Amino acid sequence: MLILRCPYCGLNGEETELSPGGEAHLKRFGPGSDDASFEAYLFLRNNAKGVHFERWRHAYGCGKWFLAARDSATLEVYGTYPAQTSEPPADIFARIADRGRG
Amino acid sequence: MRRFSAFAIAREALRHHEGWGRTWAKRPPKARYDVIIVGAGGHGLATAYYLGRNFGITNVAILEKGWLGGGNTGRNTTIIRSNYLQDPSAAIYEKSRDLYETLSQDLNYNIMFSPRGVIMLAQTHHEVRGYKRTAHANSLQGVSTEWIEPDRVKELCPIMNIDGPRYPVLGGLWQARGGTARHDAVAWGLARACTDMGMDIIQKCEVTGIDRDGGRVTGVQTTQGPIACDKLGVVVAGHSGVLAQMAGFRLPLESVALQALVSEPIKPCMDVVVMANTVHGYMSQSDKGEMVIGGGTDGFNNYTQRGSFQHIEETLRALTETFPMISRLKMLRQWGGIVDVTGDRSPILSKTPVDGMFINCGWGTGGFKAIPGSGWGMAELIARGHSPLTEAFGLDRFREGRFIDESVAAGVAH
Numbered sequence: 001m002l003i004l005r006c007p008y009c010g011l012n013g014e015e016t017e018l019s020p021g022g023e024a025h026l027k028r029f030g031p032g033s034d035d036a037s038f039e040a041y042l043f044l045r046n047n048a049k050g051v052h053f054e055r056w057r058h059a060y061g062c063g064k065w066f067l068a069a070r071d072s073a074t075l076e077v078y079g080t081y082p083a084q085t086s087e088p089p090a091d092i093f094a095r096i097a098d099r100g101r102g
Numbered sequence: 103m104r105r106f107s108a109f110a111i112a113r114e115a116l117r118h119h120e121g122w123g124r125t126w127a128k129r130p131p132k133a134r135y136d137v138i139i140v141g142a143g144g145h146g147l148a149t150a151y152y153l154g155r156n157f158g159i160t161n162v163a164i165l166e167k168g169w170l171g172g173g174n175t176g177r178n179t180t181i182i183r184s185n186y187l188q189d190p191s192a193a194i195y196e197k198s199r200d201l202y203e204t205l206s207q208d209l210n211y212n213i214m215f216s217p218r219g220v221i222m223l224a225q226t227h228h229e230v231r232g233y234k235r236t237a238h239a240n241s242l243q244g245v246s247t248e249w250i251e252p253d254r255v256k257e258l259c260p261i262m263n264i265d266g267p268r269y270p271v272l273g274g275l276w277q278a279r280g281g282t283a284r285h286d287a288v289a290w291g292l293a294r295a296c297t298d299m300g301m302d303i304i305q306k307c308e309v310t311g312i313d314r315d316g317g318r319v320t321g322v323q324t325t326q327g328p329i330a331c332d333k334l335g336v337v338v339a340g341h342s343g344v345l346a347q348m349a350g351f352r353l354p355l356e357s358v359a360l361q362a363l364v365s366e367p368i369k370p371c372m373d374v375v376v377m378a379n380t381v382h383g384y385m386s387q388s389d390k391g392e393m394v395i396g397g398g399t400d401g402f403n404n405y406t407q408r409g410s411f412q413h414i415e416e417t418l419r420a421l422t423e424t425f426p427m428i429s430r431l432k433m434l435r436q437w438g439g440i441v442d443v444t445g446d447r448s449p450i451l452s453k454t455p456v457d458g459m460f461i462n463c464g465w466g467t468g469g470f471k472a473i474p475g476s477g478w479g480m481a482e483l484i485a486r487g488h489s490p491l492t493e494a495f496g497l498d499r500f501r502e503g504r505f506i507d508e509s510v511a512a513g514v515a516h
Contacts, residue, residue: 001411001412002402015412016412019401022356035501036501039500040352042500043354043500043501044352044354045354046343046347046352047343047352047355047403047442048403049341049343049357052403070402072357072404072405073406075406075408
């Protein structure tokens with residue numbers, strides 16, 4: 001079972017406590033943007049096999065949105081971080097670089 | 103290829119069955135093909151089969167990173183139906199169901215198509231309205247389905263409890279010519295027919311790169327070396343995003359795990375397929391007597407062919423109310439497959455930004471039923487550049503807002 005630590009309340013939440021929210025760090029394109037950007041924002045996804053940055057909500061806990069870095073090919077979790085970031089923090093990248101060296 | 107017939111069985115019986123030969127050939131890849139199909143699952147093999155049968159294109163290789171039919175073709179719950187709401191869906195799924203009717207004869211290989219009938223249960227008033235609407239739409243589309251009342255549901259499937267306190271059966275959408283087929287046999291029969299036409303099926307050959315020259319595909323890099331081609335068809339379900347990335351574009355879909363399970367074998371007790379979308383479960387009985395049960399998808403991206411246990415629990419918990427007798431059944435095994443799900447829950451059969459490269463993906467949780475129809479349309483798309491069956495399923499529909507919205511029509515289960 002997937003277990004993620006909520007960065008706000010610090011609790012380890014099981015998958016049943018959490019709601020998945022899809023790919024993280026999407027750049028929003030709204031009215032006035034060109035068709036290609038709007039399509040990319042609404043529909044196109046990296047769907048990475050490997051490191052995947054994604055949104056989760058601690059639905060049956062504190063109720064807040066947070067972000068997670070997870071490997072979609074191994075189910076390894078590299079860490080979670082608050083949603084108010086435009087890109088993953090450096091320590092997450094360090095953990096991703098360290099993977100497999102355990 | 104030696105044809106199967108009653109005469110052939112009698113002849114082989116007299117000589118210790120030594121004359122059957124291989125079902126499909128094992129050959130090393132050639133340096134170049136007219137068409138390369140990536141993915142030797144049902145859809146890839148059907149595409150190759152109809153390229154040869156309908157268009158005479160037989161210089162074709164089908165590349166498979168694992169083994170033939172070892173992906174979702176070998177992992178699904180084998181349900182065949184065509185009771186979709188939207189016109190383009192009804193057209194391609196009904197074409198497919200119709201092709202399944204005679205596929206054993208066409209392939210000279212028994213795929214065990216069993217048109218035993220499919221009931222989609224309505225267990226909420228919302229579903230009653232939805233399925234009545236689908237039945238009306240189907241009658242306009244020439245798809246034979248009907249709305250049936252609860253007593254008819256009980257008559258068709260006596261082991262069902264239709265008075266459940268939480269999810270009473272309020273009726274159902276009945277497709278009498280829906281049913282099941284033997285999933286492995288579909289892959290094996292198509293592979294045999296492809297070999298017979300001189301095509302090469304190359305297993306354990308993973309595509310690692312897509313070669314392009316001036317925006318046009320020229321070949322693929324594989325674990326068995328480079329192979330050149332004029333046209334490339336990518337038919338790899340869950341890994342479509344990975345292949346698209348190799349060709350430099352993204353797709354409007356995400357890959358998630360979908361699970362199924364089977365019980366221990368029991369005596370025949372259920373001769374129809376029942377789908378209960380409200381509780382995310384569907385069930386049929388295999389020829390071996392196992393109850394074949396499918397559940398819902400996980401909500402997060404996953405390539406591991408393993409799903410979360412709570413979905414199995416949820417499916418069984420809900421199904422035991424409608425089928426009380428399965429509460430005492432032991433479950434034999436459970437497995438997962440990676441399904442590629444689009445936003446409108448409809449597939450993509452399309453040209454791509456790379457000239458000469460075509461993609462067939464996004465079948466999500468319901469690809470098995472579509473294998474012959476998808477192959478028929480995809481072959482026409484590759485051979486002619488357009489097909490009436492596939493034109494509504496292009497990649498451009500997302501940008502243009504022409505969704506084929508089946509997520510409401512079909513609920514979650516397929």
